[in-house]
Amino acid sequence: MNLSRYARDHFSLILIALIFLAILAVSWNYIFLFILALSVAVVIMPMHRKMIKKIPAGLSAGILTTLVLTVIIGVCAVIVVVISSDFEYFMSIFQTIITSVTNLLHLTDGSDFSLRVVEEVKTVILTLFPSFALSAAQMVPAFIIDIILFYALVYLSIIFGDRVWADFRGIVPESSRENVSLMAKKTKDILFSIYIVHVFIAFLTFFLAYGFFLVLGYGHEIFFSTMCALFALIPVLGPLMVIIFVGVYALCLGDIRGVLLTATLGYFLTCVLTDLIIRPKLTGQRVKIRPMLMFVGFFGGAMAMGLLGFVLGPVLLILGITGYEIFIKEAGKKKPGDEV
Numbered sequence: 001m002n003l004s005r006y007a008r009d010h011f012s013l014i015l016i017a018l019i020f021l022a023i024l025a026v027s028w029n030y031i032f033l034f035i036l037a038l039s040v041a042v043v044i045m046p047m048h049r050k051m052i053k054k055i056p057a058g059l060s061a062g063i064l065t066t067l068v069l070t071v072i073i074g075v076c077a078v079i080v081v082v083i084s085s086d087f088e089y090f091m092s093i094f095q096t097i098i099t100s101v102t103n104l105l106h107l108t109d110g111s112d113f114s115l116r117v118v119e120e121v122k123t124v125i126l127t128l129f130p131s132f133a134l135s136a137a138q139m140v141p142a143f144i145i146d147i148i149l150f151y152a153l154v155y156l157s158i159i160f161g162d163r164v165w166a167d168f169r170g171i172v173p174e175s176s177r178e179n180v181s182l183m184a185k186k187t188k189d190i191l192f193s194i195y196i197v198h199v200f201i202a203f204l205t206f207f208l209a210y211g212f213f214l215v216l217g218y219g220h221e222i223f224f225s226t227m228c229a230l231f232a233l234i235p236v237l238g239p240l241m242v243i244i245f246v247g248v249y250a251l252c253l254g255d256i257r258g259v260l261l262t263a264t265l266g267y268f269l270t271c272v273l274t275d276l277i278i279r280p281k282l283t284g285q286r287v288k289i290r291p292m293l294m295f296v297g298f299f300g301g302a303m304a305m306g307l308l309g310f311v312l313g314p315v316l317l318i319l320g321i322t323g324y325e326i327f328i329k330e331a332g333k334k335k336p337g338d339e340v
């Protein structure tokens with residue numbers, strides 16, 4: 001192939017590719033924000049399509065984007081307030097567990113040792129807090145810009161999403177459109193699972209956990225329920241880590257009733273009922289992927305790409321599986337005499 005002739009014939013395409021590469025390089029620090037906004041827009045697009053039948057598209061996109069941003073900021077604020085307000089209580093639980101373990105192993109005097117550990121932890125936190133607070137204060141302007149940028153990206157993705165998809169699908173060869181549409185559907189389904197199902201399960205876990213901790217009688221029900229809901233966003237493990245922690249605490253207190261309740265009622269309500277019964281039914285026919293694969297997608301993606309991996313990991317995993325299925329199907333269509 002004559003490269004100079006190819007460059008002359010496709011100069012505009014090469015120029016466009018270079019422009020997009022330049023844009024990508026300049027905005028790379030905001031790639032996480034862009035992918036997050038785009039994925040959120042994909043999930044709420046069906047609601048937008050219903051709303052524009054009654055109200056203007058701009059108003060619909062504005063309402064949905066404002067609602068999403070309000071929910072995200074509100075939930076994050078509640079989590080921070082609840083955890084910070086019960087920090088002393090958490091440290092007392094930590095101290096009780098350390099005391100019991102050290103006494104059991106006869107390593108040293110449990111109460112003195114646990115008190116020293118807790119005080120050391122508090123000292124470290126209090127030492128780091130001023131620098132953390134200063135860094136957080138310095139990040140406020142950038143954080144506000146990120147919020148505004150996220151709002152704009154979600155809004156624009158909703159407004160132009162269908163048009164861009166139609167344009168893209170129009171340039172895909174007819175023979176590949178079915179496979180491309182299948183991959184697009186799988187992507188929407190996994191994003192639905194990540195955002196809608198996971199968030200619903202987290203809220204449901206909060207209310208189920210709240211009822212359980214009321215029965216358990218340790219108080220601080222909001223704190224424990226919030227932790228269970230937060231961990232419910234993690235597939236497979238979910239709030240099991242919180243239940244184990246509470247079970248160990250009950251055991252250290254010598255509360256056999258608490259241990260039994262945690263191992264039976266607590267485990268069933270916050271782990272079995274939500275993760276093994278309700279979550280599969282909600283994903284059902286939309287996302288046929290095993291929970292362990294979802295776990296690999298989340299944490300494999302997080303290890304490879306950081307926070308971005310929590311979204312891209314499962315998406316790339318499901319696209320890889322779909323690509324494999326398409327390859328097997330297409331390869332099966334070839335006859336022995338066909339060219340490769």
